[in-house]
Amino acid sequence: xxxxxxxxxxxxxxxxxxxxxxxxxxxxxxxxxxxxxxxxxxxxxxxxxxxxxxxxxxxxxxxxxxxxxxxxxxxxxxxxxxxxxxxxxxxxxxxxxxxxxxxxxxxxxxxxxxxxxxxxxxxxxxxxxxxxxxxxxxxxxxxxxxxxxxxxxxxxxxxxxxxxxxxxxxxxxxxxxxxxxxxxxxxxxxxxxxxxxxxxxxxxxxxxxxxxxxxxxxxxxxxxxxxxxxxxxxxxxxxxxxxxxxxxxxxxxxxxxxxxxxxxxxxxxxxxxxxxxxxxxxxxxxxxxxxxxxxxxxxxxxxxxxxxxxxxxxxxxxxxxxxxxxxxxxxxx
Amino acid sequence: xxxxxxxxxxxxxxxxxxxxxxxxxxxxxxxxxxxxxxxxxxxxxxxxxxxxxxxxxxxxxxxxxxxxxxxxxxxxxxxxxxxxxxxxxxxxxxxxxxxxxxxxxxxxxxxxxxxxxxxxxxxxxxxxxxxxxxxxxxxxxxxxxxxxxxxxxxxxxxxxxxxxxxxxxxxxxxxxxxxxxxxxxxxxxxxxxxxxxxxxxxxxxxxxxxxxxxxxxxxxxxxxxxxxxxxxxxxxxxxxxxxxxxxxxxxxxxxxxxxxxxxxxxxxxxxxxxxxxxxxxxxxxxxxxx
Numbered sequence: 001x002x003x004x005x006x007x008x009x010x011x012x013x014x015x016x017x018x019x020x021x022x023x024x025x026x027x028x029x030x031x032x033x034x035x036x037x038x039x040x041x042x043x044x045x046x047x048x049x050x051x052x053x054x055x056x057x058x059x060x061x062x063x064x065x066x067x068x069x070x071x072x073x074x075x076x077x078x079x080x081x082x083x084x085x086x087x088x089x090x091x092x093x094x095x096x097x098x099x100x101x102x103x104x105x106x107x108x109x110x111x112x113x114x115x116x117x118x119x120x121x122x123x124x125x126x127x128x129x130x131x132x133x134x135x136x137x138x139x140x141x142x143x144x145x146x147x148x149x150x151x152x153x154x155x156x157x158x159x160x161x162x163x164x165x166x167x168x169x170x171x172x173x174x175x176x177x178x179x180x181x182x183x184x185x186x187x188x189x190x191x192x193x194x195x196x197x198x199x200x201x202x203x204x205x206x207x208x209x210x211x212x213x214x215x216x217x218x219x220x221x222x223x224x225x226x227x228x229x230x231x232x233x234x235x236x237x238x239x240x241x242x243x244x245x246x247x248x249x250x251x252x253x254x255x256x257x258x259x260x261x262x263x264x265x266x267x268x269x270x271x272x273x274x275x276x277x278x279x280x281x282x283x284x285x286x287x288x289x290x291x292x293x294x295x296x297x298x299x300x301x302x303x304x305x306x307x308x309x310x311x312x313x314x315x316x317x318x319x320x321x322x323x324x325x326x327x328x329x330x331x332x333x
Numbered sequence: 334x335x336x337x338x339x340x341x342x343x344x345x346x347x348x349x350x351x352x353x354x355x356x357x358x359x360x361x362x363x364x365x366x367x368x369x370x371x372x373x374x375x376x377x378x379x380x381x382x383x384x385x386x387x388x389x390x391x392x393x394x395x396x397x398x399x400x401x402x403x404x405x406x407x408x409x410x411x412x413x414x415x416x417x418x419x420x421x422x423x424x425x426x427x428x429x430x431x432x433x434x435x436x437x438x439x440x441x442x443x444x445x446x447x448x449x450x451x452x453x454x455x456x457x458x459x460x461x462x463x464x465x466x467x468x469x470x471x472x473x474x475x476x477x478x479x480x481x482x483x484x485x486x487x488x489x490x491x492x493x494x495x496x497x498x499x500x501x502x503x504x505x506x507x508x509x510x511x512x513x514x515x516x517x518x519x520x521x522x523x524x525x526x527x528x529x530x531x532x533x534x535x536x537x538x539x540x541x542x543x544x545x546x547x548x549x550x551x552x553x554x555x556x557x558x559x560x561x562x563x564x565x566x567x568x569x570x571x572x573x574x575x576x577x578x579x580x581x582x583x584x585x586x587x588x589x590x591x592x593x594x595x596x597x598x599x600x601x602x603x604x605x606x607x608x609x610x611x612x613x614x615x616x617x618x619x620x621x622x623x
Contacts (some may be wrong), residue, residue: 080411101337114509
């Protein structure tokens with residue numbers, strides 16, 4: 001578990017990270033999401049012990065990264081934005097160096113190397129020079145290096161940047177499988193990556209945490225309104241009369257579809273609960289058959305845009321934790 | 334620490350640098366030993382005295398990559414994230430350098446008995462020869478620490494090599510230069526003023542904090558001014574004296590006169606310790622403002 005409290009990092013006069021507070025639970029894949037220059041790499045460097053913070057505290061499994069750096073860092077595997085590879089070594093030489101530097105004893109060394117080589121799918125290149133490897137394999141070797149000595153937390157800074165689509169899919173699968181038995185934090189500015197890989201999201205903008213929570217929570221919490229597409233066997237007027245009184249419904253548009261059916265688009269407030277049931281009950285109470293009822297989710301992209309624009313507005317400065325009663329966002333979009 | 338040591342040793346011995354260094358030492362060592370043998374001389378210590386100039390290209394060659402290369406390749410990120418103190422990392426690097434330097438010396442150690450075995454008249458006094466060998470090795474240790482520190486200040490390997498070579502050159506010719514330094518009090522003051530400025534620049538490179546470096550430099554200059562105003566007499570010849578103290582290479586001269594000078598060894602160990610410590614500090618500073 002990682003606990004970050006009031007973390008601030010300033011470079012000269014520029015503030016890269018400001019008053020960041022969050023907790024990372026064990027056994028979850030976290031996505032650290034933010035536009036370029038939001039302070040993602042700075043935060044990750046601090047979590048990995050590569051950078052000192054100006055203010056604030058970071059503890060990893062109870063060890064303070066600044067006061068007990070050796071113990072804290074033993075819990076962390078870190079892949080920086082640029083994999084720190086000694087290109088003149090073979091993969092096996094490099095990994096055995098890192099393993100020994102992380103304190104893996106020689107009797108256990110071979111087994112540990114075989115383990116990470118197998119997990120990252122680098123067995124076939126184990127005896128090749130790193131400088132001759134493709135970018136995808138280098139990235140894997142970088143991840144393999146982070147996994148040595150079995151850290152409970154793995155921090156990956158933009159692990160898929162610069163890879164081709166196939167490699168991206170493979171690395172994402174690898175990250176998902178890592179998340180089964182340890183905490184993984186990966187930073188990215190690619191939204192779809194968060195959607196496919198992560199369980200929870202920490203959104204950061206201009207060095208501040210703007211939102212955190214699971215994907216579903218964020219989407220529900222921050223979409224100003226969601227839209228339902230309903231096809232019902234009823235007249236337009238009848239359907240409108242049934243749906244408009246339902247609490248949470250903002251607007252109903254309907255049009256005839258022929259054969260006694262109508263298509264409805266129902267806008268509801270984003271944070272309204274159980275709308276699926278309420279809408280279908282409202283129709284069935286009037287004995288209107290529902291042929292199709294579909295919720296159109298506000299995408300993570302909408303959430304992200306809304307939040308980053310909002311964070312530019314100086315009035316909004318408190319981070320919002322989804323799932324624990326966020327602010328009212330109705331009609332924001 | 335063992336892992337860092339082995340990795341550094343490997344990278345010196347897998348690349349050319351370690352071998353070029355060894356080859357230079359052995360080539361010139363061989364030539365000089367042959368020369369004294371042909372002359373019928375038994376003075377092995379002069380061989381070592383002449384060999385010190387190999388340190389001029391040798392030290393930059395060995396030390397240039399130590400830290401600058403890590404920084405350039407961004408592998409220093411890995412070092413910073415290791416569960417290991419920076420002191421151990423720097424010591425591992427330093428000990429690997431010292432080991433590479435010891436290798437050709439081990440071969441040179443065989444020369445005196447070989448020469449003695451072939452000699453028809455007179456033998457090299459082994460005690461003096463090995464005493465001087467120890468002094469030569471300790472001189473190398475001190476210089477290697479200086480080279481390591483310079484490498485830790487630089488972003489690029491080429492820059493580190495150039496700066497290191499200049500510093501070695503300066504140290505090598507420090508005592509002849511000292512005799513040109515005017516002994517007037519005002520020259521001393523000016524020289525110290527320039528040094529204070531240089532120190533400020535080094536500090537600025539290390540901390541990336543121009544304000545602090547400037548304040549430090551100004552404080553030093555101010556202190557110098559006050560001292561000069563109070564005791565102008567003390568400044569006469571002071572700079573030359575200080576330069577004499579800094580002349581690392583000159584400390585070796587006593588060994589060439591068959592004097593085993595323990596104080597010089599202590600001096601070399603002190604210089605090495607100070608610069609290893611400074612390297613650790615320079616690395617740690619990066620953690621604060623990289």
